[in-house]
Amino acid sequence: MVENGHQAPTWFTVGHAKAINTLQRSQREGRISHAYLLVGPTQVGRMSLALDLARMLNCLEQAPPCGECSQCVRVTRGLHADVQVLAPNAEQRSNRFSIGIDAVRELQREASLRPFEGRCRVFIIDGAELLTEEAANSMLKTLEEPPSQVVLVLLASDGDALLPTITSRCQTLELRPLPTALVSKELSNRYEGSPQDIEEVARLSGGRIGWAFQAMAEPDLMERRAERLDAIETALRSGLEERFRYSGTLAARAASDRAFVRLELSLWLELWRDALFFREGLPELTTSQSRQRLLQLIADAASSAEIAHAAVAVQETIDNLERNVNPRLALDDLMLALPRPRLEV
Ligand SMILES: [Zn+2]
Structure with a gap:
């Protein structure tokens, strides 16, 4: 995207300007944190922002993330070998979701390797509050002595549910629900639908843009x-x-x-x-x-x-x-x- 003759980055995340500014400033000043904690309700845009960050860290253009270079596109398509998402699994016995020690050990093994195709390995932990105690304690080791060229991005709906030893080692970015007006504007730009339907979905979303997209698409x-x-x-x-x-x-x-x-x-x-x-x-x-x-x-x-x-x-x-x-x-x-x-x- 060209703005006033200069390249401008392309963030796919809707809203959350404050968090985006923080990340861009850190990138410009070479102060990218080795671990981020994105706290906010589900479907508010945490995963979008995490993927934007992964694109920014690996983008080949002057104004990252460009969204269009081979690195950005591979992240978008879920094909980038250095960008991985760790999601909770259902425990068979209790039907409860958690992220266990084995998954964290595998992450640590991979984090010790050099990036495969990009500049930076990004591990997104979706549902950090669902780390078992054992897994969380093991994760601490990585947060204390982070390998270079590795960025961890923890997503959580409730920062208080995490061990303080974990949160204190992450830079926290809080993602609040988006204003209803912004949600309905985005919906009108992207979907066909009567103004009444769009307004109702926007209200129901409670500012969770991902939910609103899903409601319009399904x-x-x-x-x-x-x-x-x-x-x-x-x-x-x-x-x-x-x-x-x-x-x-x-x-x-x-x-x-x-x-x-x-x-x-x-x-x-x-x-x-x-x-x-x-x-x-x-x-x-x-x-x-x-x-x-x-x-x-x-x-x-x-x-x-x-x-x-x-x-x-x-x-x-x-x-x-x-x-x-x-x-x-x-x-x-x-x-x-x-x-x-x-x-x-
Ligand atoms: Zn790019």
């Missing part, structure tokens, strides 16, 4: 969301028997598909949050613009305190399930705890 995502919200609405409007049927079905699913249950509970949480905004006279802050009628019914039937209490109950259920409490018990308890406002049509 219309199924929005349809499935609408289906689940219908199921939630039915359970909310029903008596205990129907509610327990709902929690039973959901609990059965927990054994094989934890992510599904986590997502369902996040929808419950979103519903109560929206209801509270509605109750407080701030409907413009709600995410589900298409559910205004239900929100109105809840707001008419429950006090702000009751709505807040319901949100807390959902959050406690999410925490309990993470702690491996029996899903059936946890979800039945939730069904009992949620208010049963009379929601006549």
